[in-house]
Amino acid sequence: MNDALTGQTVELLQQLIRNQCVNDGSVASGQEVRTSDVLRTYLQGSGLDLEVYEPDGAPGRTSLVARIEGTDPAAPTLCLMGHTDVVPVTPATWTRDPFGGELVNGEVWGRGALDMLNLTASQAVALKTLARRGWRPRGTLVYLACADEEAGGALGAGHVCKKHWDALRADYLLTENGGTVSAHGDELNVTVHVGEKGVAWRRLRVKGTPGHGSMPYGADNALVKAAQVVTRLADYRPAPYVSDLWSTFVGTLAVDPAVKEALVDPARVDDTIAHLAPGLAKFAWSATHTTFSPNMCRAGVKTNVIPDVVDIEVDIRTIPGDNEDEVRRHLDKALGDLSEEVLVEKLFSKQASVSPTGTPLWDVLGRVVDGHYPGAKLLPRLIVGFTDAPYFREHGAVAYGFGLFSRALTAEAMAGRFHGNDERIDVASLALTTQAWLDTCELFLG
Numbered sequence: 001m002n003d004a005l006t007g008q009t010v011e012l013l014q015q016l017i018r019n020q021c022v023n024d025g026s027v028a029s030g031q032e033v034r035t036s037d038v039l040r041t042y043l044q045g046s047g048l049d050l051e052v053y054e055p056d057g058a059p060g061r062t063s064l065v066a067r068i069e070g071t072d073p074a075a076p077t078l079c080l081m082g083h084t085d086v087v088p089v090t091p092a093t094w095t096r097d098p099f100g101g102e103l104v105n106g107e108v109w110g111r112g113a114l115d116m117l118n119l120t121a122s123q124a125v126a127l128k129t130l131a132r133r134g135w136r137p138r139g140t141l142v143y144l145a146c147a148d149e150e151a152g153g154a155l156g157a158g159h160v161c162k163k164h165w166d167a168l169r170a171d172y173l174l175t176e177n178g179g180t181v182s183a184h185g186d187e188l189n190v191t192v193h194v195g196e197k198g199v200a201w202r203r204l205r206v207k208g209t210p211g212h213g214s215m216p217y218g219a220d221n222a223l224v225k226a227a228q229v230v231t232r233l234a235d236y237r238p239a240p241y242v243s244d245l246w247s248t249f250v251g252t253l254a255v256d257p258a259v260k261e262a263l264v265d266p267a268r269v270d271d272t273i274a275h276l277a278p279g280l281a282k283f284a285w286s287a288t289h290t291t292f293s294p295n296m297c298r299a300g301v302k303t304n305v306i307p308d309v310v311d312i313e314v315d316i317r318t319i320p321g322d323n324e325d326e327v328r329r330h331l332d333k334a335l336g337d338l339s340e341e342v343l344v345e346k347l348f349s350k351q352a353s354v355s356p357t358g359t360p361l362w363d364v365l366g367r368v369v370d371g372h373y374p375g376a377k378l379l380p381r382l383i384v385g386f387t388d389a390p391y392f393r394e395h396g397a398v399a400y401g402f403g404l405f406s407r408a409l410t411a412e413a414m415a416g417r418f419h420g421n422d423e424r425i426d427v428a429s430l431a432l433t434t435q436a437w438l439d440t441c442e443l444f445l446g
Contacts (some may be wrong), residue, residue, distance in 0.1 A: 005125055006431040010108060012042060013121040013430065014101035016084065017110030023085035023150040027058050032147035032156075035084040036062040039124055039145050046131035051167055055159040063146040063156050065167045068131055070445065075139035078361070078445055079170035079397075080127065080437060081388060082120025083149030083156060086112035093421045109424040114417050116176040118425050119403050119433065120145055126437035137445035142168055149388050152199070152348050157388035161395060172361045172399075173392040174440070178381070179403030179433065180411045181373060184252045188376035190369045191411070192362075193401025195245065195354030196383045196390070197286070198318035200327045201347040204229060206310045213304035223299045226310035229338055230294045233314060236334035240269045240288045241319040245354070245382045249287070252379060253280075279412060286384035290318045290330060313347065317384060320352040350386060353393040355400060361444055365402060368439040372404060372432060404436040405429040 019034040036052055043050060049067045054060075063084075070077070089098045089111045096102055098111045108118075127143045146156035160168065178192040206229055208222030242264055250263045255276075262272040263284070273284045285291070296313035316327060324346075332339045357380050369376050389399035405414075406428040417423040 001431040001435055005129060005434050006427060009122045009125045009430045009434045010103060010427060012038075012124060013108055013113065013117055013425075014103070014110075016117040016121055017101035017108070017112055018099055020099045021085045021147075022088050022111070023148060024088050025151040027061070027155070030085045030147055030155075031060040032084040033060040033062045036064045036145065039064050039084075042124060043128055043131075046128050047134075048127070048131050051164075053160055053164055053167075055155050055163075058155050061147045061155045063144065063160050065160065065164070066127060066143040067167075068127070068135065068137060068141040070137050070140035072138040075137075075445065076171040076360070077140040077142060077169050078441065079142040079144055079168055079173045079392070080123040081144040081146060081157065081173055081175040081392075082116055082123050083147070083153075083176075083388065084117070084120060084145050085147055085150050085156075086115070086117070087150050087419050090421075095422050098423070103427075106427050107424045108427065108430070109422070111423055113423050113425045114177075114414060115419065115423070118430060119176055122430060122434040123437055125434050126441065129438060130441060137441070139445035140169075141441055141445055142170060144168065146388060152350070152386070153388045153391060157391045161391040165395060170392060170395070170397045172359075172444075173389060173397050174400055174402045174437075175389055176387050176401050177383075177403060178401040179405045179436075180409065180414055181376065181405060181407050182252070182379075182411060184254070188373050189252050189379040190373060190376050190404070191381050192365060192378050193383045193387075194357055194380040195320070196352065196386055198320075198322065198352035199348060199350040199386050200316040200318055200324070201349070202314050202316060202327070202331070203345040203347055204312045204314060204331075205343040205345065206312065206341060207343070208306070208308045208310075210308040211306040213306055216306065219306050222307045222310045225338065225341060226297065226299065226312055229312060229335060229342060230297070232334050232336065232338065233292045233294050236292055236330070237270065238290050238330055238333075240266050241290075241321075242266050242269060242288060243320070243382070245380055246287055249379070249381060279415065283384065283415075286317065287382060288319075290316065290322050290327075291384075292316050292330070292334065318352055320354060323351070324349065350390055353390045353399075354382065355389075355393060355398045359398050361398060361400065364440055364444045365400070367443060368436050369404065371439060372436070402436070402440075404432040406432060
């Protein structure tokens with residue numbers, strides 16, 4: 001590992017954390033221009049073509065694109081993409097300042113350290129390193145540092161892919177968030193995310209009749225009806241989805257062979273998940289089902305007024321194949337006789353998407369991983385959250401979530417810190433990831 005490069009990644013990551021580009025979903029939040037400016041300053045003078053894009057009506061929500069042009073127009077274009085926004089944080093529940101970017105005992109602390117400023121920073125360091133060497137690849141290398149991923153990406157990757165695709169023209173994309181290492185018997189596996197579930201956020205409006213809170217008997221109380229709606233959504237159990245990706249993942253689990261067999265059997269998977277360890281059960285359920293999580297509720301005007309309208313916001317994540325019509329069928333089935341009382345409004349939608357594994361880039365990632373973890377095998381996974389990869393898949397690009405982490409940063413540690421308290425990343429992982437981008441670019445585009 002190159003200590004000087006790792007030092008650059010650490011410093012750049014600390015700066016990006018301190019920029020506090022917190023995206024709460026409102027257009028005025030994020031202000032990723034702070035980080036676009038830092039990255040532009042960092043990359044300037046390396047002979048790179050740099051462009052900054054800002055969507056109309058969203059000042060400060062900028063995304064940066066940098067390119068190293070390939071010499072062979074027929075060679076593939078690879079895009080390294082990182083987002084620059086982070087989710088909100090409750091400082092009181094953290095051990096350290098979430099925006100301090102402190103380096104403590106070999107770990108960089110702060111909101112975004114794992115999601116995904118670590119990758120955004122290390123990609124920039126790799127890009128600058130290659131540019132300063134005067135590297136002339138056959139295929140083009142593009143770097144995209146984009147805004148707004150944490151609210152769905154419409155103002156960031158969505159905007160750049162829609163309005164400025166010519167600046168990208170990517171055949172392949174590497175973004176968040178693979179790279180965790182796990183042992184399976186004598187074999188090591190390194191996760192690469194090849195697909196993700198869809199998103200279908202919905203607002204369910206429940207109507208009632210207003211009245212005086214002192215006379216609730218027989219009242220048409222929208223909140224009482226909404227409580228039933230929430231309960232039915234929480235209790236709803238759609239049919240399971242057992243895919244090849246799921247079967248491959250189950251094959252690597254350290255569980256009894258009989259349990260593995262049951263986990264890939266649609267008739268037994270639900271009951272089997274119920275008996276897994278809580279963390280694994282959570283992931284297993286989401287990986288095999290369209291899920292419904294009622295997460296927000298707005299109701300009422302005053303303590304003594306019976307509410308006539310309640311809005312419930314539901315986070316729905318769809319399995320591949322579940323389209324908009326299917327989401328509506330799920331809701332109707334879950335709500336039963338209450339379905340007619342509920343008005344459904346679409347808030348945000350993204351189809352599930354999966355990229356194939358039998359590609360030249362997949363082979364290169366295998367070689368890169370083997371160079372750092374000899375004998376390790378790539379483990380393709382479907383992620384249950386969302387990233388900006390689907391914007392690229394819509395343009396026909398093959399998109400993977402990649403990175404490379406130390407053995408200390410387990411999938412369990414990662415899961416607890418993502419959007420959680422005390423988010424941090426070890427310097428060893430930053431060193432591995434920075435080197436992995438360099439290896440990949442040289443092998444794939446060189």
